[in-house]
Amino acid sequence: MALLPEDAPATLYGDDGEPRFFQDPALDRFVTVLLNLTSELWIQTEQVATLKALLIAKGVATDSDFGDRVARDDAQLEVQLQQFVSRVLAPLRETPA
């Protein structure tokens, strides 16, 4: 299924046809690992939040047991997620926080 731009220098891609950005191609692969791990971590974060909410709803625990608010609308979650992404990936920025 290879169809590349006519003016693309061969150096843009590795032997596997995948784009190559870093001088050491291992780094390209590690970026993939990093982002996959970040995704999985976020999914677990949401799952834990759901479990907390469920435990409170079932009367197994109280809001204060967790020391934070459980009721969250999407907007709050979006802010938390964007902060999460910015925090985990901060070393990629021009000026790391």
Place this chain on the structure above:
Amino acid sequence: MALALQHAMQPDLMPEDIARGRFVSALRRFVLNDLAQDMRSAYDARVAPAFAKAHGRPPQTSAEVHMAMRGDFAFNAYSACRVQAQKMVWSAVQPVVARERAAIEAAAAEVEGANPLSLAPALVPPRNVSALEVHLMPGGYVGNADYPLEAGAVYDQGLAIFSMGLMGQNLDDIGLSMAHYIRHAFPDFRPQAILDVGCTIGHNTLPWTKTYPEAKVHAVDVSAPGLIYGAARAKMQGAEVHFHQMDAEALAFPDQSFDLVFTSMFLHELSKKTRAAFFREAHRLLRPGGLLLNMELPPNSQMGAFEGFYLDWDCYYNKEPYYKGYRDEEPRGLCEAGGFATDKFLQFVVPSIGIYGEAAVRAAAQADHHEVNRETTGRLAEGVQWFGFGAWKGG
């Protein structure tokens, strides 16, 4: 944003699916806003000065900026993350579409046959479709013969994540913005027959049925799976559209069949030869006084070298091999070569109606001049504005 599709083929999502999709959208926002901004900073601070020192002038073209940026950490970080984020769009939705197959097929069966669908089984998809996993989408537009709705469902679900909310709740912001612009810029123009070419799943076709409810609307694509899905999707939203499987090089309608021929994000997916043939076809199909309207990426000739490079990135790293070749062409020249008179050409920039609102679109429709060279033009990020061009058919 965890966007829910506005029709019955929205699959049941498990909490993990929602979290995964939400993450990918957030990652793309980080890449397309924060890392993109860093790339610009790196260009101004390091890359452009180094180029100027070596060559005695700043980079002048998109290609020069591209080669100068390669190797800089900001480019590498942006690019590696963006490629992976794109792959994650599809990997987030494919398992869901596979798991929810029975529900998706049952929902589609409820409206089967309600919208006309003219398929052409003998039509061999051209190489720009069959030989390409466009946008890094596994299988591309060709899909899976055993599960015809799959490619459309993956595209629809994937676009909901990919667009980060910037294409609207119904993924139709481009069509809505363009239709509103045309209605307000040309209030006397009342098309009775509208054709959308390269419609994929028809998401930007549907707004035309609302803006011009008296018009008969037809939508064409060369790839059957998107049409099969799109016909059901349209009906579920109450839209009457006739979907056809046709090649844009040879559209099987009589001369002068339409008042408006529309495309969105289509021309850059065609080879130069097919693109030229489409413009001739559009001219043939329009009635005198009709309009060809293309929503597309802005051309390199009207953008700065860095802005051009930024958009051309997709050509090399997002399986969009015709992207830069298209952007290097002149919109006016494309129309003229298709048979349109040079004084009938038009182009404009329209604010996203979902972001800026209807009043901003109306204001744009009254404006005499539209600045193209802005970082928001054609760039799917905060504050996006859409570029449109085309020509009236004289008569």
